[in-house]
Amino acid sequence: xxxxxxxxxxxxxxxxxxxxxxxxxxxxxxxxxxxxxxxxxxxxxxxxxxxxxxxxxxxxxxxxxxxxxxxxxxxxxxxxxxxxxxxxxxxxxxxxxxxxxxxxxxxxxxxxxxxxxxxxxxxxxxxxxxxxxxxxxxxxxxxxxxxxxxxxxxxxxxxxxxxxxxxxxxxxxxxxxxxxxxxxxxxxxxxxxxxxxxxxxxxxxxxxx
Amino acid sequence: xxxxxxxxxxxxxxxxxxxxxxxxxxxxxxxxxxxxxxxxxxxxxxxxxxxxxxxxxxxxxxxxxxxxxxxxxxxxxxxxxxxxxxxxxxxxxxxxxxxxxxxxxxxxxxxxxxxxxxxxxxxxxxxxxxxxxxxxxxxxxxxxxxxxxxxxxxxxxxxxxxxxxxxxxxxxxxxxxxxxxxxxxxxxxxxxxxxxxxxxxxxxxxxxx
Numbered sequence: 001x002x003x004x005x006x007x008x009x010x011x012x013x014x015x016x017x018x019x020x021x022x023x024x025x026x027x028x029x030x031x032x033x034x035x036x037x038x039x040x041x042x043x044x045x046x047x048x049x050x051x052x053x054x055x056x057x058x059x060x061x062x063x064x065x066x067x068x069x070x071x072x073x074x075x076x077x078x079x080x081x082x083x084x085x086x087x088x089x090x091x092x093x094x095x096x097x098x099x100x101x102x103x104x105x106x107x108x109x110x111x112x113x114x115x116x117x118x119x120x121x122x123x124x125x126x127x128x129x130x131x132x133x134x135x136x137x138x139x140x141x142x143x144x145x146x147x148x149x150x151x152x153x154x155x156x157x158x159x160x161x162x163x164x165x166x167x168x169x170x171x172x173x174x175x176x177x178x179x180x181x182x183x184x185x186x187x188x189x190x191x192x193x194x195x196x197x198x199x200x201x202x203x204x205x206x207x208x209x
Numbered sequence: 210x211x212x213x214x215x216x217x218x219x220x221x222x223x224x225x226x227x228x229x230x231x232x233x234x235x236x237x238x239x240x241x242x243x244x245x246x247x248x249x250x251x252x253x254x255x256x257x258x259x260x261x262x263x264x265x266x267x268x269x270x271x272x273x274x275x276x277x278x279x280x281x282x283x284x285x286x287x288x289x290x291x292x293x294x295x296x297x298x299x300x301x302x303x304x305x306x307x308x309x310x311x312x313x314x315x316x317x318x319x320x321x322x323x324x325x326x327x328x329x330x331x332x333x334x335x336x337x338x339x340x341x342x343x344x345x346x347x348x349x350x351x352x353x354x355x356x357x358x359x360x361x362x363x364x365x366x367x368x369x370x371x372x373x374x375x376x377x378x379x380x381x382x383x384x385x386x387x388x389x390x391x392x393x394x395x396x397x398x399x400x401x402x403x404x405x406x407x408x409x410x411x412x413x414x415x416x417x418x
Contacts, residue, residue, distance in 0.1 A: 026323060030236040030237050030240030151397055152394050155391070155398075159372045162378070163371055186368065189360075192358070193398050194401075
Protein backbone atom coordinates (compact mmCIF):
# COMPACT_ATOMS: atom_id res chain seq x y z
CA UNK A 1 0.00 0.00 0.00
CA UNK A 2 1.45 3.34 -1.09
CA UNK A 3 1.68 6.10 1.47
CA UNK A 4 2.84 9.65 1.01
CA UNK A 5 5.89 10.65 2.99
CA UNK A 6 3.82 13.40 4.57
CA UNK A 7 1.21 11.14 6.10
CA UNK A 8 3.85 8.61 7.18
CA UNK A 9 5.72 11.43 8.87
CA UNK A 10 2.52 12.60 10.53
CA UNK A 11 1.79 9.12 11.78
CA UNK A 12 5.32 8.71 13.10
CA UNK A 13 5.23 12.02 14.88
CA UNK A 14 1.86 11.21 16.45
CA UNK A 15 3.18 7.81 17.54
CA UNK A 16 6.22 9.47 19.13
CA UNK A 17 4.04 11.91 21.07
CA UNK A 18 1.70 9.23 22.27
CA UNK A 19 4.51 6.90 23.37
CA UNK A 20 6.39 9.77 25.02
CA UNK A 21 3.36 10.85 27.04
CA UNK A 22 2.73 7.36 28.26
CA UNK A 23 6.38 6.56 29.08
CA UNK A 24 6.97 9.88 30.86
CA UNK A 25 3.73 9.54 32.84
CA UNK A 26 4.83 6.07 33.92
CA UNK A 27 8.55 6.55 34.65
CA UNK A 28 9.13 10.31 34.81
CA UNK A 29 10.92 12.46 32.23
CA UNK A 30 14.45 11.99 33.59
CA UNK A 31 14.20 8.21 33.50
CA UNK A 32 13.01 7.96 29.87
CA UNK A 33 15.72 7.97 27.18
CA UNK A 34 15.31 8.84 23.51
CA UNK A 35 16.65 5.34 22.76
CA UNK A 36 13.91 3.73 24.87
CA UNK A 37 11.29 5.93 23.24
CA UNK A 38 12.54 5.03 19.73
CA UNK A 39 12.34 1.33 20.62
CA UNK A 40 8.79 1.80 21.89
CA UNK A 41 7.71 3.50 18.66
CA UNK A 42 9.70 1.06 16.52
CA UNK A 43 11.96 3.60 14.79
CA UNK A 44 15.67 4.40 14.91
CA UNK A 45 16.75 7.00 17.47
CA UNK A 46 17.95 9.12 14.52
CA UNK A 47 14.37 9.33 13.24
CA UNK A 48 13.27 10.68 16.61
CA UNK A 49 15.81 13.48 16.47
CA UNK A 50 14.45 14.53 13.09
CA UNK A 51 11.16 15.44 14.77
CA UNK A 52 12.54 16.52 18.13
CA UNK A 53 16.18 17.69 18.12
CA UNK A 54 16.47 17.22 21.90
CA UNK A 55 14.57 15.36 24.58
CA UNK A 56 13.56 18.68 26.10
CA UNK A 57 12.14 19.88 22.76
CA UNK A 58 9.90 16.86 22.92
CA UNK A 59 8.80 17.53 26.51
CA UNK A 60 8.25 21.20 25.80
CA UNK A 61 6.18 20.39 22.70
CA UNK A 62 4.00 17.99 24.68
CA UNK A 63 3.43 20.52 27.45
CA UNK A 64 2.85 23.44 25.08
CA UNK A 65 0.35 21.47 23.00
CA UNK A 66 -1.45 20.36 26.14
CA UNK A 67 -1.93 23.96 27.28
CA UNK A 68 -2.79 25.24 23.79
CA UNK A 69 -5.31 22.43 23.45
CA UNK A 70 -6.85 23.41 26.77
CA UNK A 71 -7.09 27.07 25.79
CA UNK A 72 -8.62 26.10 22.42
CA UNK A 73 -11.13 23.79 24.09
CA UNK A 74 -12.14 26.58 26.46
CA UNK A 75 -12.43 29.00 23.55
CA UNK A 76 -14.89 26.63 21.91
CA UNK A 77 -16.80 25.93 25.15
CA UNK A 78 -17.07 29.46 26.54
CA UNK A 79 -20.52 31.00 26.56
CA UNK A 80 -21.60 34.36 25.16
CA UNK A 81 -23.70 34.99 28.26
CA UNK A 82 -22.69 37.54 30.88
CA UNK A 83 -23.99 35.36 33.76
CA UNK A 84 -20.92 34.46 35.85
CA UNK A 85 -22.60 31.31 37.17
CA UNK A 86 -23.27 29.97 33.68
CA UNK A 87 -19.71 30.88 32.65
CA UNK A 88 -18.28 29.16 35.71
CA UNK A 89 -20.35 26.06 34.94
CA UNK A 90 -19.03 26.02 31.36
CA UNK A 91 -15.47 26.41 32.65
CA UNK A 92 -15.73 23.54 35.13
CA UNK A 93 -17.41 21.20 32.66
CA UNK A 94 -14.88 21.93 29.92
CA UNK A 95 -11.96 21.58 32.31
CA UNK A 96 -13.07 18.20 33.64
CA UNK A 97 -13.97 16.80 30.23
CA UNK A 98 -10.64 17.93 28.71
CA UNK A 99 -8.52 16.48 31.49
CA UNK A 100 -10.36 13.19 31.94
CA UNK A 101 -9.73 12.52 28.23
CA UNK A 102 -6.01 13.32 28.63
CA UNK A 103 -4.99 11.78 31.94
CA UNK A 104 -1.41 10.95 31.05
CA UNK A 105 -0.81 14.23 29.31
CA UNK A 106 -2.23 16.12 32.32
CA UNK A 107 -0.01 14.12 34.61
CA UNK A 108 3.07 14.98 32.54
CA UNK A 109 2.08 18.66 32.33
CA UNK A 110 1.63 18.93 36.08
CA UNK A 111 4.67 16.88 37.08
CA UNK A 112 7.39 17.87 34.68
CA UNK A 113 7.50 21.64 35.03
CA UNK A 114 10.59 20.76 37.11
CA UNK A 115 12.29 19.37 33.99
CA UNK A 116 11.94 22.44 31.74
CA UNK A 117 14.72 24.93 31.14
CA UNK A 118 14.00 28.45 32.32
CA UNK A 119 12.86 29.83 28.92
CA UNK A 120 10.57 26.93 28.18
CA UNK A 121 9.20 27.04 31.72
CA UNK A 122 8.41 30.73 31.29
CA UNK A 123 6.45 30.01 28.12
CA UNK A 124 4.42 27.22 29.73
CA UNK A 125 3.71 29.28 32.83
CA UNK A 126 2.55 32.12 30.59
CA UNK A 127 -0.01 29.79 28.95
CA UNK A 128 -1.14 28.55 32.36
CA UNK A 129 -1.52 32.08 33.60
CA UNK A 130 -3.64 33.07 30.64
CA UNK A 131 -5.91 30.08 31.29
CA UNK A 132 -6.20 30.85 35.01
CA UNK A 133 -6.93 34.47 34.12
CA UNK A 134 -10.11 33.31 32.39
CA UNK A 135 -11.31 31.74 35.62
CA UNK A 136 -10.21 34.73 37.71
CA UNK A 137 -12.23 37.02 35.44
CA UNK A 138 -15.35 34.91 35.88
CA UNK A 139 -14.87 34.88 39.66
CA UNK A 140 -14.24 38.64 39.76
CA UNK A 141 -17.31 39.37 37.62
CA UNK A 142 -19.40 37.11 39.86
CA UNK A 143 -18.14 38.78 43.02
CA UNK A 144 -18.85 42.23 41.57
CA UNK A 145 -22.32 41.18 40.47
CA UNK A 146 -22.95 39.89 43.99
CA UNK A 147 -23.61 36.30 42.90
CA UNK A 148 -20.32 34.90 44.27
CA UNK A 149 -18.82 35.28 47.75
CA UNK A 150 -15.03 35.25 47.35
CA UNK A 151 -12.34 36.18 49.87
CA UNK A 152 -9.39 36.00 47.48
CA UNK A 153 -9.91 35.65 43.72
CA UNK A 154 -6.40 34.28 43.07
CA UNK A 155 -6.50 31.62 45.78
CA UNK A 156 -10.04 30.64 44.84
CA UNK A 157 -9.07 30.17 41.18
CA UNK A 158 -6.12 27.96 42.15
CA UNK A 159 -8.21 25.99 44.63
CA UNK A 160 -10.93 25.32 42.06
CA UNK A 161 -8.46 24.29 39.36
CA UNK A 162 -6.65 21.91 41.71
CA UNK A 163 -9.89 20.44 43.00
CA UNK A 164 -11.33 19.78 39.54
CA UNK A 165 -8.04 18.62 37.99
CA UNK A 166 -7.78 16.12 40.85
CA UNK A 167 -10.57 14.16 39.20
CA UNK A 168 -8.01 12.48 36.93
CA UNK A 169 -6.18 10.92 39.88
CA UNK A 170 -9.00 8.59 40.80
CA UNK A 171 -11.68 8.75 38.12
CA UNK A 172 -11.99 6.12 35.40
CA UNK A 173 -14.97 6.68 33.06
CA UNK A 174 -15.92 3.01 33.06
CA UNK A 175 -16.61 2.91 36.80
CA UNK A 176 -19.83 3.67 38.65
CA UNK A 177 -20.00 7.27 37.42
CA UNK A 178 -19.97 8.85 33.97
CA UNK A 179 -17.82 11.89 33.15
CA UNK A 180 -21.00 13.98 33.13
CA UNK A 181 -22.09 12.81 36.58
CA UNK A 182 -18.68 13.51 38.06
CA UNK A 183 -18.58 16.92 36.38
CA UNK A 184 -22.01 17.78 37.83
CA UNK A 185 -20.98 16.77 41.36
CA UNK A 186 -17.80 18.84 41.12
CA UNK A 187 -19.78 21.69 39.63
CA UNK A 188 -22.17 21.80 42.53
CA UNK A 189 -19.20 21.76 44.95
CA UNK A 190 -17.61 24.60 42.96
CA UNK A 191 -20.85 26.58 43.05
CA UNK A 192 -21.10 26.22 46.81
CA UNK A 193 -17.41 27.02 47.24
CA UNK A 194 -17.96 30.31 45.41
CA UNK A 195 -21.06 30.97 47.50
CA UNK A 196 -23.33 30.71 44.46
CA UNK A 197 -26.64 29.03 44.12
CA UNK A 198 -26.69 26.91 40.98
CA UNK A 199 -29.17 28.82 38.80
CA UNK A 200 -32.01 26.77 37.33
CA UNK A 201 -31.18 27.96 33.78
CA UNK A 202 -27.66 26.53 34.07
CA UNK A 203 -28.96 23.15 35.13
CA UNK A 204 -31.51 23.33 32.32
CA UNK A 205 -28.96 24.19 29.65
CA UNK A 206 -26.91 21.21 30.70
CA UNK A 207 -29.76 18.73 30.83
CA UNK A 208 -30.43 19.45 27.17
CA UNK A 209 -26.80 19.73 26.05
CA UNK B 210 34.97 13.94 69.18
CA UNK B 211 33.66 10.51 70.14
CA UNK B 212 30.28 9.48 68.81
CA UNK B 213 28.36 6.34 69.57
CA UNK B 214 27.72 4.06 66.61
CA UNK B 215 24.01 4.36 67.34
CA UNK B 216 23.80 8.10 66.95
CA UNK B 217 26.06 8.06 63.90
CA UNK B 218 23.81 5.45 62.39
CA UNK B 219 20.77 7.55 63.21
CA UNK B 220 22.31 10.60 61.61
CA UNK B 221 23.29 8.66 58.49
CA UNK B 222 19.85 7.18 58.14
CA UNK B 223 18.22 10.60 58.54
CA UNK B 224 20.63 12.06 55.96
CA UNK B 225 19.73 9.27 53.53
CA UNK B 226 16.02 9.92 53.93
CA UNK B 227 16.38 13.63 53.50
CA UNK B 228 18.59 13.32 50.41
CA UNK B 229 16.32 10.67 48.92
CA UNK B 230 13.20 12.81 49.34
CA UNK B 231 14.83 15.77 47.72
CA UNK B 232 16.41 13.82 44.83
CA UNK B 233 13.23 11.86 44.07
CA UNK B 234 11.11 15.02 44.22
CA UNK B 235 13.48 16.66 41.76
CA UNK B 236 14.19 13.86 39.28
CA UNK B 237 11.61 11.16 39.93
CA UNK B 238 12.16 7.77 41.57
CA UNK B 239 13.14 5.87 38.42
CA UNK B 240 15.87 8.36 37.53
CA UNK B 241 17.57 8.33 40.95
CA UNK B 242 20.13 5.56 41.54
CA UNK B 243 21.37 4.26 44.89
CA UNK B 244 24.88 5.20 43.71
CA UNK B 245 23.81 8.82 43.12
CA UNK B 246 22.07 8.92 46.48
CA UNK B 247 25.16 7.54 48.27
CA UNK B 248 27.30 10.22 46.60
CA UNK B 249 24.84 12.91 47.71
CA UNK B 250 24.96 11.70 51.32
CA UNK B 251 28.72 11.15 51.17
CA UNK B 252 28.72 7.43 52.02
CA UNK B 253 29.55 4.25 50.12
CA UNK B 254 26.66 2.59 48.29
CA UNK B 255 27.20 -0.44 50.54
CA UNK B 256 26.33 1.69 53.58
CA UNK B 257 23.03 2.63 51.95
CA UNK B 258 22.08 -1.01 51.43
CA UNK B 259 22.66 -1.63 55.15
CA UNK B 260 19.75 0.71 55.93
CA UNK B 261 17.64 0.02 52.86
CA UNK B 262 18.22 -3.38 51.19
CA UNK B 263 16.59 -2.21 47.94
CA UNK B 264 15.71 1.11 46.37
CA UNK B 265 12.05 0.24 46.69
CA UNK B 266 12.46 -0.43 50.42
CA UNK B 267 13.69 3.12 50.68
CA UNK B 268 10.78 4.55 48.69
CA UNK B 269 8.27 2.48 50.61
CA UNK B 270 9.75 3.61 53.94
CA UNK B 271 9.54 7.25 52.91
CA UNK B 272 5.94 6.92 51.81
CA UNK B 273 4.88 4.86 54.81
CA UNK B 274 6.46 7.29 57.25
CA UNK B 275 4.83 10.21 55.47
CA UNK B 276 1.38 8.68 55.90
CA UNK B 277 2.03 7.49 59.46
CA UNK B 278 3.26 10.99 60.31
CA UNK B 279 0.11 12.48 58.86
CA UNK B 280 -2.12 10.11 60.82
CA UNK B 281 -0.17 10.85 64.02
CA UNK B 282 -0.40 14.60 63.44
CA UNK B 283 -4.15 14.31 62.95
CA UNK B 284 -4.42 12.18 66.08
CA UNK B 285 -2.76 14.97 68.04
CA UNK B 286 -4.79 17.74 66.38
CA UNK B 287 -8.25 16.17 66.44
CA UNK B 288 -10.76 17.75 68.79
CA UNK B 289 -12.86 16.05 71.43
CA UNK B 290 -15.88 18.12 70.38
CA UNK B 291 -18.79 16.57 68.51
CA UNK B 292 -19.32 19.69 66.35
CA UNK B 293 -18.59 18.61 62.75
CA UNK B 294 -17.68 22.16 61.75
CA UNK B 295 -15.02 22.47 64.44
CA UNK B 296 -13.71 19.00 63.54
CA UNK B 297 -13.59 19.90 59.86
CA UNK B 298 -11.72 23.10 60.72
CA UNK B 299 -9.18 21.13 62.76
CA UNK B 300 -8.77 18.65 59.90
CA UNK B 301 -8.14 21.32 57.26
CA UNK B 302 -5.72 23.29 59.45
CA UNK B 303 -3.75 20.19 60.41
CA UNK B 304 -3.64 18.95 56.82
CA UNK B 305 -2.35 22.23 55.41
CA UNK B 306 0.22 22.76 58.16
CA UNK B 307 1.54 19.19 57.85
CA UNK B 308 1.91 19.32 54.07
CA UNK B 309 3.34 22.82 53.80
CA UNK B 310 6.13 21.70 56.14
CA UNK B 311 6.79 18.61 53.99
CA UNK B 312 6.48 19.78 50.41
CA UNK B 313 9.02 17.39 48.88
CA UNK B 314 7.81 14.44 50.86
CA UNK B 315 4.21 15.19 49.85
CA UNK B 316 5.28 15.45 46.25
CA UNK B 317 7.02 12.06 46.41
CA UNK B 318 4.06 10.48 48.19
CA UNK B 319 1.61 11.71 45.59
CA UNK B 320 3.75 11.03 42.54
CA UNK B 321 5.44 7.74 43.19
CA UNK B 322 2.54 5.44 43.95
CA UNK B 323 3.24 4.33 40.36
CA UNK B 324 6.67 3.02 41.44
CA UNK B 325 5.53 0.75 44.29
CA UNK B 326 5.13 -2.99 43.94
CA UNK B 327 1.63 -4.30 44.46
CA UNK B 328 2.05 -5.30 48.13
CA UNK B 329 3.67 -2.05 49.13
CA UNK B 330 1.08 -0.09 47.17
CA UNK B 331 -1.69 -1.90 49.01
CA UNK B 332 -0.19 -0.93 52.37
CA UNK B 333 0.17 2.73 51.42
CA UNK B 334 -3.34 2.87 49.99
CA UNK B 335 -4.66 1.33 53.21
CA UNK B 336 -3.06 4.16 55.23
CA UNK B 337 -4.47 6.75 52.84
CA UNK B 338 -7.90 5.20 53.10
CA UNK B 339 -7.84 5.31 56.88
CA UNK B 340 -6.90 8.99 56.75
CA UNK B 341 -9.64 9.81 54.22
CA UNK B 342 -12.07 7.86 56.37
CA UNK B 343 -11.54 10.40 59.14
CA UNK B 344 -12.67 13.18 56.83
CA UNK B 345 -15.56 11.15 55.45
CA UNK B 346 -16.79 10.55 59.00
CA UNK B 347 -16.74 14.27 59.78
CA UNK B 348 -18.62 15.02 56.55
CA UNK B 349 -21.16 12.29 57.22
CA UNK B 350 -21.74 13.46 60.81
CA UNK B 351 -22.15 17.04 59.56
CA UNK B 352 -24.61 16.00 56.88
CA UNK B 353 -26.62 13.97 59.39
CA UNK B 354 -26.62 16.85 61.88
CA UNK B 355 -27.89 19.12 59.09
CA UNK B 356 -24.91 21.51 59.27
CA UNK B 357 -23.35 20.35 55.98
CA UNK B 358 -24.94 20.01 52.55
CA UNK B 359 -23.21 17.15 50.75
CA UNK B 360 -24.21 15.32 47.58
CA UNK B 361 -21.59 12.59 47.75
CA UNK B 362 -19.44 12.08 50.87
CA UNK B 363 -16.69 10.17 49.04
CA UNK B 364 -16.28 12.67 46.20
CA UNK B 365 -16.45 15.60 48.61
CA UNK B 366 -13.69 14.11 50.78
CA UNK B 367 -11.44 13.59 47.75
CA UNK B 368 -12.21 17.06 46.40
CA UNK B 369 -11.37 18.72 49.73
CA UNK B 370 -8.14 16.75 50.16
CA UNK B 371 -6.98 17.57 46.63
CA UNK B 372 -7.89 21.22 47.00
CA UNK B 373 -6.07 21.68 50.30
CA UNK B 374 -3.06 19.52 49.36
CA UNK B 375 -2.70 21.70 46.26
CA UNK B 376 -1.46 24.48 48.52
CA UNK B 377 2.04 22.98 48.39
CA UNK B 378 2.27 23.45 44.62
CA UNK B 379 2.35 27.24 44.78
CA UNK B 380 2.67 28.32 48.40
CA UNK B 381 5.98 29.38 49.93
CA UNK B 382 5.69 30.52 53.58
CA UNK B 383 7.98 33.51 53.02
CA UNK B 384 5.71 35.16 50.46
CA UNK B 385 2.85 37.57 51.04
CA UNK B 386 0.82 35.11 53.12
CA UNK B 387 1.59 33.11 56.26
CA UNK B 388 0.67 29.44 56.59
CA UNK B 389 -2.11 30.47 58.98
CA UNK B 390 -3.60 33.00 56.55
CA UNK B 391 -3.58 30.49 53.70
CA UNK B 392 -5.10 27.84 55.95
CA UNK B 393 -7.90 30.25 56.97
CA UNK B 394 -8.70 31.13 53.34
CA UNK B 395 -8.81 27.47 52.38
CA UNK B 396 -10.86 26.72 55.46
CA UNK B 397 -13.50 29.25 54.55
CA UNK B 398 -13.63 27.80 51.01
CA UNK B 399 -13.99 24.31 52.51
CA UNK B 400 -16.77 25.47 54.80
CA UNK B 401 -18.68 27.00 51.90
CA UNK B 402 -18.04 23.90 49.77
CA UNK B 403 -19.67 21.76 52.45
CA UNK B 404 -22.54 24.23 52.72
CA UNK B 405 -21.56 25.17 56.29
CA UNK B 406 -21.44 28.55 57.87
CA UNK B 407 -18.17 28.97 59.75
CA UNK B 408 -19.35 28.98 63.39
CA UNK B 409 -18.18 31.92 65.50
CA UNK B 410 -16.75 29.55 68.16
CA UNK B 411 -14.46 27.92 65.59
CA UNK B 412 -13.10 31.27 64.46
CA UNK B 413 -12.69 32.23 68.10
CA UNK B 414 -10.85 29.07 69.09
CA UNK B 415 -8.42 29.68 66.28
CA UNK B 416 -7.81 33.34 66.99
CA UNK B 417 -6.56 32.37 70.43
CA UNK B 418 -4.72 29.21 69.42
